[in-house]
Amino acid sequence: MYIPHNNITIPEPDTVVWKYLDLSKFLDLLLSKKLFMSRSDKFEDQYEGTFSEPTYLEMKKIAENNPKFLKYYKKHREKVVVSSWHINEYESYAMWQIFTQNSEGLAIQSTVGRLQEALTVEKRYEQYIGAVNYIDYKKELIPFEDTFFPFLFKRKSFQYEGEVRIISDLTNYKMEINDGVKINVDINKMIEKIYIHPKSQNWYNNLVFQLMEQLGFNFTIEKSDLQSDILI
Template identity: 80%
Template sequence: MYVSNEQITLPETDTIVWKYLDLSKFLDLLLCRQLFMSRSDKFEDQYEGTFSEPTYEELKKISENNPKFMDYYKSHRKNVVISSWHINEYESYAMWQIFTQNSEGLAIQSTVKRLQEALIPEGRYEQHIGEVKYIDYKKEHIPFDNNFFPFLFKRKSFQYEKEVRIISNLAKHNLNINEGVKINIDINKLIEKIYIHPKSENWYKNLVFQLMEQLGFNFEIEKSDLESDILI
């Protein structure tokens, strides 16, 4: 399900999205057939799920006669979990650098439509998909008429992430969420292609092919475009 509002940009369903991750996390995804969603206040960005300055000032005025109004937003972040995906028609060298280590990573190529179809509808948690909008937190307003909106806005300094998010609000489940939760996922619908790290050695590439065969998956595995031979 999409998060919809005139102030939120929704990506087209054929938009290509990527997730860059280490082999261990990729194998966990395949073996468990579950997608990890991180607790929103565990992200590196300390502003995650908070409001811009104009919105915060508005919230303070509202909460003068209703202190619980502000308390709700302060505690809300620990109940929201997120899976982040990168929008790009092509591979991103920067994403390889940020999210993989030791040249032993993989990238999952998918689409927004595949994300939608891969989410198990009868799953325990209700998921929403939305594209992040990057704004000036000192000047621009973040709407608060929907509980998901604070998690669909980030500061302009994070524009390079070009992010689409799967979001769940787990408040009604009364869970003690540590780092995050795993949600059931249809792996075959989720993954369109797999790309192997451009700086990986041959033994690692062979290992990936062998693992996919032994686990019974027949995903299309691509050599990174960044590894193309130099033509002189």
């Protein structure tokens, strides 16, 4: 279930968000009606869930009298799972390039409000939504009075991601988390529109339409116009 969090900055409900993924992951989402959330320490960025240098120095001072303090934060990364979405009013050419391959990807267009509604069907785990802050990890401090903060800060080098995250802390659940977990979502509330890869071929476009029809979904589907014909 989605729960507002006092310390997390939440974008306005009508903020447009995107998820770019390949066809296999998209079909897994539709067939299972579950959203995959990755374990935070499995992301490519090794700094995920860690602290900036000024924060680490502050934490080391505390850890002098409490050795378990730093160990807790290191272990905590294994119990936090994340689903990443891209904030943008329009499609992002860069996101197509990064998250899809072979011109056969798809993009889900949604809003923050839709994500909040879609999460209401998950009764097992509490979900939180927050915008990522991009900072200088050598100079700026990350607050550590709230265990969610390390997962809502990234280095400025990743600012192009414009990320909003669905986050769940599974520390209190006695479960083994390998690569991540799948959570229940209301697919129809979550997906507002589907865009097909701008470089996709006609056979692929037809396949996507056929699959949606056979699976009983009536989402609005559009071919991305990033590769549309020039006018002159």
